[in-house]
Amino acid sequence: MHVVIVGAGLAGLSAAVELHQQGHEVQLLEASDGVGGRVRTDEVDGFQLDRGFQILLEAYPEAQDMLDYAALDLHPFAPGATIRLDGGFHRLGDPLREPKQLVSTLKAPIGSPFDKARILAFRLAVSKGTVDDLWKGVGTTAISRFERAGFSQDMIERFLRPLFAGITLDPELQSSSQVVEFVFRMLSMGNAVVPSKGMGAISDQLAARLPAESVQLSTPVAELGKGAVRLEGGNTITADAVVLATGATEASRLAGSADPGWNGVTSMWLAADEAPIDEPVLVLNGEGVSPINSMVVMSNVCQNYATNGKHLMVVSTPSTGAELPAAMRRQLGDWFGGVAESWEEVRVDVIEKAQPKQLPGHDGRAPLSLDNGVWIAGDHRRDASINGAIGSGRAVAQAVSATG
Numbered sequence: 001m002h003v004v005i006v007g008a009g010l011a012g013l014s015a016a017v018e019l020h021q022q023g024h025e026v027q028l029l030e031a032s033d034g035v036g037g038r039v040r041t042d043e044v045d046g047f048q049l050d051r052g053f054q055i056l057l058e059a060y061p062e063a064q065d066m067l068d069y070a071a072l073d074l075h076p077f078a079p080g081a082t083i084r085l086d087g088g089f090h091r092l093g094d095p096l097r098e099p100k101q102l103v104s105t106l107k108a109p110i111g112s113p114f115d116k117a118r119i120l121a122f123r124l125a126v127s128k129g130t131v132d133d134l135w136k137g138v139g140t141t142a143i144s145r146f147e148r149a150g151f152s153q154d155m156i157e158r159f160l161r162p163l164f165a166g167i168t169l170d171p172e173l174q175s176s177s178q179v180v181e182f183v184f185r186m187l188s189m190g191n192a193v194v195p196s197k198g199m200g201a202i203s204d205q206l207a208a209r210l211p212a213e214s215v216q217l218s219t220p221v222a223e224l225g226k227g228a229v230r231l232e233g234g235n236t237i238t239a240d241a242v243v244l245a246t247g248a249t250e251a252s253r254l255a256g257s258a259d260p261g262w263n264g265v266t267s268m269w270l271a272a273d274e275a276p277i278d279e280p281v282l283v284l285n286g287e288g289v290s291p292i293n294s295m296v297v298m299s300n301v302c303q304n305y306a307t308n309g310k311h312l313m314v315v316s317t318p319s320t321g322a323e324l325p326a327a328m329r330r331q332l333g334d335w336f337g338g339v340a341e342s343w344e345e346v347r348v349d350v351i352e353k354a355q356p357k358q359l360p361g362h363d364g365r366a367p368l369s370l371d372n373g374v375w376i377a378g379d380h381r382r383d384a385s386i387n388g389a390i391g392s393g394r395a396v397a398q399a400v401s402a403t404g
């Protein structure tokens with residue numbers, strides 16, 4: 001079969017790799033100047049910057065199947081998190097994976113001892129059965145799930161809300177409880193990591209498995225026809241099947257599929273002579289004071305992110321707005337004092353369409369085909385993650401292949 005795939009993000013790349021491996025002829029049409037979609041890395045003044053702060057969870061099953069982890073040279077974050085609270089920083093470890101953190105974790109003024117026990121019980125609950133079991137049924141909202149699990153308001157506000165606001169970009173915790181359960185399971189079963197060459201190395205690794213001539217960059221698709229796509233330049237390409245892997249809004253424009261709307265994020269990259277935090281750990285804001293949600297010294301996780309003996313930090317908020325960068329810098333001043341003023345801004349990423357909303361009942365796990373030979377893949381069809389995008393691309397490829 002000759003399959004045209006529109007969009008070279010992780011979903012499109014995964015679909016293309018799978019179809020190519022099964023002997024089909026693939027043609028991957030990408031509007032932008034590179035592969036990877038939302039997962040790309042740029043070099044800026046010698047620093048390595050991902051497009052917005054992102055991490056790979058090693059336990060993602062689709063990523064494990066599809067990626068060569070050894071070749072990516074993955075660098076782990078420390079398990080757990082450091083919580084900014086009451087003017088200080090408190091380490092909340094994962095005592096099962098990092099026993100030396102047990103004492104500091106029990107002492108941390110975040111939640112009661114019952115909450116800490118409930119975390120372990122929640123981990124056990126979400127680790128039962130298969131990953132697919134987690135996605136059965138409709139679920140509820142994340143906040144309802146936390147309340148049902150018995151977590152105190154203190155634990156939710158100081159730890160769970162900033163943690164999941166960082167992951168789902170939904171500070172209201174209205175996302176599906178199934179997403180929360182899946183992420184919790186992934187966090188419990190493996191490290192959060194970044195490749196030594198940045199998150200874009202994930203996309204590059206997939207693209208390298210395709211014949212070079214099968215990937216056409218700067219080639220936006222304007223319209224879909226029956227078994228054909230029309231390029232913005234006017235040319236028409238016919239195909240036995242078309243896979244639309246463009247992201248939700250563009251898929252909706254081209255093919256009329258549902259657009260769930262988006263959550264946005266602002267990530268500020270800062271260079272410093274000295275790292276304000278020594279560990280490769282995620283720092284979460286447990287004070288409930290906007291705008292900062294999380295902060296990481298990326299050069300503690302992997303030195304490649306920085307250059308010339310400097311450190312590189314990334315500070316994020318699950319929101320967008322012109323006032324945010326200045327407000328984030330003011331808050332860094334509150335946290336770290338005058339030295340924060342000397343930190344040099346390397347880039348600010350404002351990403352309105354970072355993750356499609358994934359409200360309860362957003363069921364899209366089955367491959368979606370329209371009656372005109374068009375298939376829809378992408379994170380909006382599963383869950384808004386690297387795992388969801390890869391899994392959706394692979395599932396659609398297998399379904400397309402089965403028709404040929």
Ligand SMILES: Cc1cc2nc3c(=O)[nH]c(=O)nc-3n(C[C@H](O)[C@H](O)[C@H](O)COP(=O)(O)OP(=O)(O)OC[C@H]3O[C@@H](n4cnc5c(N)ncnc54)[C@H](O)[C@@H]3O)c2cc1C
Nearest residue numbers: 007009010011031037038052055221246378379385386389
């Ligand atoms: C800032 C940020 C942080 C994130 N953090 C994490 C994280 O920590 N962990 C995690 O697992 N996930 C994270 N995600 C989510 C994850 O990156 C996405 O779920 C995933 O990359 C989506 O892949 P996709 O292929 O479905 O879509 P996309 O990556 O959006 O790919 C769609 C592609 O289609 C192209 N395209 C669009 N229209 C056309 C057209 N008309 N013609 C041709 N091409 C077109 C686009 O240019 C793009 O390359 C994050 C996302 C962002 C933005």
